[in-house]
Structures are given as C-alpha cells and as structure tokens.
Amino acid sequence: MPAKILRLDQDESKLRENLRLITQTMIEWEVSAAIAAAPYERRAERRTQRNGYRQRLWRARVGEIILHIPKLRKGAYYPAFLDTLPRAEPLLLDLAGDAAEGRLTAGRLRDASERLGLLAVHPSQIADLLALLHDLNTRPTFQSIAPVQSLLMAA
Numbered sequence: 001m002p003a004k005i006l007r008l009d010q011d012e013s014k015l016r017e018n019l020r021l022i023t024q025t026m027i028e029w030e031v032s033a034a035i036a037a038a039p040y041e042r043r044a045e046r047r048t049q050r051n052g053y054r055q056r057l058w059r060a061r062v063g064e065i066i067l068h069i070p071k072l073r074k075g076a077y078y079p080a081f082l083d084t085l086p087r088a089e090p091l092l093l094d095l096a097g098d099a100a101e102g103r104l105t106a107g108r109l110r111d112a113s114e115r116l117g118l119l120a121v122h123p124s125q126i127a128d129l130l131a132l133l134h135d136l137n138t139r140p141t142f143q144s145i146a147p148v149q150s151l152l153m154a155a
Helices: 012-035 080-100 106-115 123-138 142-154
Strands: 050-060 063-072
Touching (some): 012 080
C-alpha cells in the first residue's frame, strides 16, 4: 500500500508523537514476546530480564525521534523492524496520521503489526495502545489553553 501524503492541516509534532508512541509500543511488544514476559511479570517461562534502555535516534520524515531500545541481562535484543524502517516508516506514518484523525481501528493496528512481523500481539495490548493514542490526541494543547490562562491572569 503506498504511503499517503501527509495532510497539511495535521500538526507535525502530533504526528511525530503518535509515530513515537506507536513505534515504541511495538518495540515493547516485540521484546516481551522475545523474553516471554511483560515488564515486571514473573513467569517460569521467562527467558531473561530487561536491564535498562539504550537510545537510538531515528530521523523520520516528521523529524527526529528518540527510541528507547530495551537492553537484556542475558543475550541481546534489537527490534527486527528497525532494520526495515525505510520500508516500515510509510506504514507507521499512515497509522500515526489515522490516530491523529481518530480513525485508527484495532483491526488496522493488528494488521499493521502483523505486516511488521509482530505476530504474538494480544488484543488487550492493541486496545491499550488505542486508548493511549486517543488520550494523546484528545488532550488540549498549549495553544488551546493559552487564552484561558491569559484570562485567569488578567482577573
């Protein structure tokens, strides 16, 4: 599917934050599947534990994004889809644009995660990400609360 042209009326910082949140969440999903445990989860099947993060700068079309790559105590982890970011970026950017417009669905997010190789994603994880994106995109921005602040200061 070809990437959509970014809509000019969308705020670039909102797209960048949506893109960061989607990508970072998918990284967390992938590492959880790799070690067979979610953060802070105690399981007998757990392969290793997380041991902090390292930062990686991603120069995306909407600006620079700092990704936090989990480190593991034993072994190594590197997100598989980061090697294909030039090919994955249009898909991720399309998801970010749909999230900014409030049109991102669970089915679309699930299909995109499968296309990126994330097969063990639970529906509750997708619902959690959709809720985070909804909260991010419906909270007031500084520009929308600035007139209210100036009215309060003038009183």
